[in-house]
Amino acid sequence: MHYPILNFIFFATSSFSEKVFRVNVEDENQVSLLHELASTTQIDFWKPDSVAQIKPLSTVDFRVKAEDIFTVEDFLERNELQYEVLINNLRLVLEGQFDSQVRATGHSYEKYNAWETIEAWTQQVTTENPDLISRSAIGTTFEGRTMYLLKVGKTGPNKPAIFMDCGFHAREWISPAFCQWFVREAIRTYGREIHMTELLNKLDFYVLPVFNIDGYIYTWTKNRMWRKTRSTQAGTSCIGTDPNRNFDAGWCKVGASRKPCDDTYCGPAAESEKETKALANFIRSNLSSIKAYLTIHSYSQMMLYPYSYDYKLTENNAELNALAKAAVRELATLHGTKYTYGPGATTIYPAAGGSDDWAYDQGIKYAFTFELRDKGRYGFVLPESQIRPTCEETMLAIKHVAAYVLEHPY
Secondary structure: OOHHHHHHHHHHHHOOOOEEEEEEEOOHHHHHHHHHHHHHOOEEEEEOOOHHHOOOOEEEEEEEOHHHHHHHHHHHHHOOOEEEEEEOOHHHHHHHOOOOOOOOOOOOOOOOOOHHHHHHHHHHHHHHOOOOEEEEEEEEOOOOOEEEEEEEOOOOOOOOEEEEEEOOOOOOOHHHHHHHHHHHHHHHHOOOOHHHHHHHHHOEEEEEOOOOHHHHHHHHHOOOOOOOOOOEOOOOOOEOOOHHHOOOOOOOOOOOEOOOOOOOEOOOOOOOOHHHHHHHHHHHHOOOOEEEEEEEEEOOOEEEEOOOOOOOOOOOHHHHHHHHHHHHHHHHHHHOOOOEEEEHHHHOOOOOOOHHHHHHHOOOOEEEEEEEOOOOOOHHHOOHHHHHHHHHHHHHHHHHHHHHHHHOOO
């Protein structure tokens, strides 16, 4: 498998000493200044997702091409904006991503795996664990690839289920790594560890290891920083839709763009993306059993719950808040990793068309978005050596939520 080599050849030409900046935004005036900068210079926003979501008293992380660094630094200094350089040479950090000490030719739970490796793994893990895992296809991507869903749990009648997906945004590699890790832990600890055994006896987990397969492949072969799907639209040469702005939940109302070239493009209509439609159709047809929806993203160490498309609070806001608080407390017990939590709109930024809001509005009471490590030191290029600790601690939070869902049937 030669993906990483391709990756580096591409980056050798394109991200020669690209930098990632963090700017402290104090007031509306500084928000306007960043709008001005973004309108004249091509900036890749890491956090928040777009210039439209910048607000006073926040920090903004963004990537700048080598040829624009001087212009950007000059602008920030001239306007007395407080900033730091999070990543001084992105190419070096990208090469350093593959820093795991694990030597693996095929699939490894402690390395980032290319899609063809993950796809083969879904087949293998199913074949090797027939009493615990089954695999089905829930649809195909824009480019025609099969979306595989793993059902993890012991066979039993009328079991409640938890749906979990990874890899919505293509560049968030730690996310699919977690879905694979979750399946590994289920297999490894079933019958050995009391909590996991009980969960798998009484619950089913639907695990979608990579939602945005086309985009994920593109990050391995062409552009590591790609975020969206790879769909094309009539009337524009710009490619892709942000799948997490494409659900029918306040679609394109706020925190999403109607411009096809933007990273937060909401698509021509809700569920315009084949991937979105496939996931939504599966959940709609299994609504009677699905009791929780978990979607795994990165980065910023947050556990979010609805709503993101509005500042309104959910009916069970107090319950969701208490559950998130307990889950992040559990997560912190292992490596001391601190997470913040709360409703999406106020905790991170307003954004319409997200899958968690949509799932909640379908009647799934427990809907959460996880933003995994880190807080920006590596951002989307978290090194492989952090896969294990990240996944270990996240397992604690997920198991806590699952146990809670089991104890609170509805």
